[in-house]
Ligand SMILES: [Ca+2]
Ligand SMILES: [Ca+2]
């Protein structure tokens with residue numbers, strides 16, 4: 385015997401000792417680990433020790449016997465997966481046969497050898513576990529083609545090792561040996577999503593009241609190709625609607641590869657800031673591969689920093705265009721004042737004058753506008769940087785320019801003042817200072833015109849709904865929502881919809897034009 389095999393959890397350390405001397409060691413791969421050793425002679429037993437972090441130590445004695453009789457063990461095997469993908473590996477969903485070679489490592493001939501193969505692994509089902517190897521001379525092998533057969537579950541995890549037990553007998557003696565095979569499978573996983581709202585406000589977020597395509601990236605982290613991957617996005621959230629009601633194809637995804645699919649998603653207009661909605665992505669691929677992931681769609685809120693203004697720090701007056709907050713503007717609770725109901729009409733590329741005032745000396749005042757509407761004030765959005773309000777209760781004026789841009793709708797204005805100069809920040813807490821938020825109105829949004837000439841024609845037990853494009857679309861059109869009896873059927877990009885195989889009855893249809901800004 386020149387090797388010894390041990391089945392132990394992956395990462396376990398195995399050592400073999402005889403009479404206190406180490407004759408072999410190995411790290412387990414999780415399956416059957418073969419450890420090469422020098423042949424040993426009686427009488428001392430071999431001690432097998434298996435250790436692993438957080439596990440009890442395992443120790444057991446193995447008798448060393450004189451190889452006087454026959455002894456038949458597994459020698460080698462070849463996987464025949466010709467009915468599967470024929471790559472010689474054990475893959476998910478395959479029916480596999482073994483060409484099995486057994487070896488007589490004993491000193492005497494083994495006659496009429498038969499072998500039974502079993503496994504207690506739930507991911508394989510043995511369909512033929514009995515093979516006859518006949519007579520095997522000492523130190524000889526016998527190979528039986530397609531000796532055993534089994535099927536592999538479509539759900540076997542990638543890189544999962546399956547152990548098989550081979551029990552051989554010549555009618556008098558029994559010999560147990562083990563083989564271990566690593567299974568291969570695809571492992572398709574949700575990777576990320578991107579909101580494509582360039583036709584809307586372009587901030588990369590699905591905003592309340594907005595409709596936009598969501599592009600989902602799926603990655604195959606397994607070691608095999610996933611075939612005909614299809615994604616389906618659903619939600620039970622009352623504030624989010626997935627307009628794309630049909631599964632979306634991603635074709636085949638190779639091991640390590642990615643693919644994308646797209647769903648048009650709509651958010652109701654009254655979603656509160658800071659809300660999260662759960663979306664569920666169901667992935668399916670050929671041969672029974674499935675994967676489900678729930679991920680979160682966040683409707684972010686602004687930061688609300690604190691500061692102390694009870695001594696007069698911060699603002700006791702602010703004016704910009706239609707905003708006049710010069711009177712009654714005291715110290716806000718916790719140093720944050722929400723004046724977003726005060727609105728100034730602004731335009732890209734224009735200069736504006738602000739007037740502001742503090743109740744304490746040596747304030748540094750800054751102004752931001754969230755021009756890209758992403759609920760953050762980036763450094764590019766600071767339009768007044770550390771203006772000095774030196775004297776208490778004196779009104780100061782200064783000019784700022786809104787960067788060129790084709791803005792529409794409402795944007796958040798934030799002003800912050802703090803005592804002495806530290807770098808301005810839209811979010812951090814100031815010891816002495818104050819924050820006030822206002823609203824800028826960059827003008828009306830585009831008109832959302834409806835489709836024209838909607839018609840429904842009955843053909844047999846089906847209905848064909850047709851329509852024409854809106855007369856004037858000055859916003860970007862995403863498609864058309866088709867409703868039957870006020871229930872959304874699907875979003876389509878063409879100008880017709882086939883509602884097939886309907887039971888007899890009366891139906892009403894509605895078609896709406898869908899824009900990023902609404903329908
Ligand atoms: Ca295969
Ligand atoms: Ca958006």
Ligand SMILES: [Ca+2]
Pocket residue numbers: 698699700701713714715716721818820
């Ligand atoms: Ca104030």
Ligand SMILES: [Ca+2]
Pocket residue numbers: 753754755756757758759760761762765
């Ligand atoms: Ca921003």
